[in-house]
Amino acid sequence: MNWQNCKNILCIRPDNMGDLIMTAPAIRALKESFGAKITVLTSSMAKGIVNFIPEIDDAIIFDLPWVKTADIPDNEQFQQIVNVLKEKKFDAAVIFTVYSQNPLPTAMLAYLAGIPRVLAYCRENPYHLINNWVPDKEPYDFIKHQVRRDLDLVASVGAKTSNEDLHLEADDSLWMTVASKLTGIGVDVNKPWLIVHSGVSEKKRTYPIKKWAAAAKQLIEQGFQIILTGSTAEKHLTDELESEVGQGSFSAGGLFPLAEFICLVKHAPVMLSVNTGTVHIATAVGTPVVVLYAQTNPQHTPWNIPNRVLEFPVPAYLRSRNEVIMHVNKTVYSKPTALPTSADVVNAVNELISLRGLPAQQFHEIPNESQAIPAS
Known part of the structure; x- marks a missing residue:
């Protein structure tokens, strides 16, 4: 099917904030190649980031019942969302997934809405549900980085872009407000500081607080102030970590709304974080990242930015029962991995600090199709 005349495209990415950020280059390719209006169907967990992605023209927020969400979806509203999609009269829909997700429930949503072209990856033959089937x-x-996976999907219908970087529109005018808040909790913004983001959306991604504290103390000894960021719900964690670290650390849990947080991250020389949406925010504003990376999905490392990835294993009792993820655990993550030490973390930060100002490059790269990760 020819997509050149598709001027009203629905992009379905019903997951978390970081997932939507990683899909933005593929959305950009659709917009640039077809001159289309782009509407995103995404979740309540990701809605906050929509306004910072310039390629998105409109958004529909709905928590689909086959995607993990904070609240139980309302099944009575499902028909309503079908009707909303029908009214929009989309020319085409693109379903973006990670490799462990089944696209067929989402494809059925597009089918019920009467969308004539549907593009998605799928393992089994989807027949009429996905008529642009990859x-x-x-x-x-093999395993591709999520950004590459999404770009290759849209490239199959002729959508390409010369700019494959992640990008968020940061509001630099907020820096004075951000700096004032930092000063208010005791940070000297005229002296070196780093961000440490330890909060996780899933328990299996947790890096031990004692090790966070040990690394933070060593960085403070080197002359850095440590800003402990997190959501309002994570303030108890940032407060606990501040207490554990002591002088030179500053709890900022819940202090910054998203726009201010993006501005803060943009001004940081380096971010130190677990593998969560904050990593992709940093990547999208050009801030190098050290990520304590739980061995969950190898597709989601930082993209096209100086970075260091320090992997650590997920406890057996917390591992997914999804058969696809279990395959990855048995192959890609089959070799035992020691928990990174505080020295490992500090060394990684220092390496990135020394590289600050050099051209960005990707230090931890997922093999592409020509550099396949063997299945066994």
Whole structure:
């Protein structure tokens, strides 16, 4: 099917904030190639980031019942969302997934809404549900970075972009407000500081607080102030970590709304974080990242930015029962991995500090199709 005349495209990315950020280059390719209006169907967890992604023209917020969400979806509203999509009269829909997700429930949503063209990866033959079908070979033949996976999907219908970087529109006019808040909690903004973001959306991604504290103390000894960021719900964690670290650390949990947080991250020389949406925010504003990376999905490392990825294992009792993820655990993550030490963390930060100002490059790269991760 020819997509050149598709001027009203629905992009479905019903996951978390970081997932939507990683899909933005593919959305950009659709917009640039077809001159289309782009509407995103995404979740309540990701809605906050929509206004910072310039390629998105409109958004529909709905928590789909086959995607993990904070609240139980309202099944009575499902028909309503079908009707909303019908009224929008989309020319085409693109379903973006990670390799462990089944696109067919989402494809049925597009089918019920009467969208004539539907593009997605799928393992089994979807017949009429996905009429622009790309057979999904991940993760059994190879694994691509999520950004590359999404870009390759839209490239199959002729959508390409010369700019494959992540990008968020940061409001630099907020810096004075951000700096004032930092000063208010005791930070000297004229002296070196770093961000440490330890909060996780899933318990299996947790890096031990004692090790966070040990690394933070060593960085403070080197002359850095440590700003402990987190959501309002994570303030108890940032307060606990501040207490554990002591002088030179500053709890900022819940202090910054999203726009201010993006501005803060943009001004940081380096961010130190677990693998969560904050990593992709940093990547999208050009801030180097050290990420304590739980061995969950290898597709989601920082993209096209100086970075260091320090992997650590997920306890057996917290591992997913999804068969696709279990395959990755048995292959990609089959070798035992020691928990990174505080020295490992500090060394990684220092390496990135020394590289600050050099051209960005990707230090931890997922092999592409020509550099396949073997299935066994």
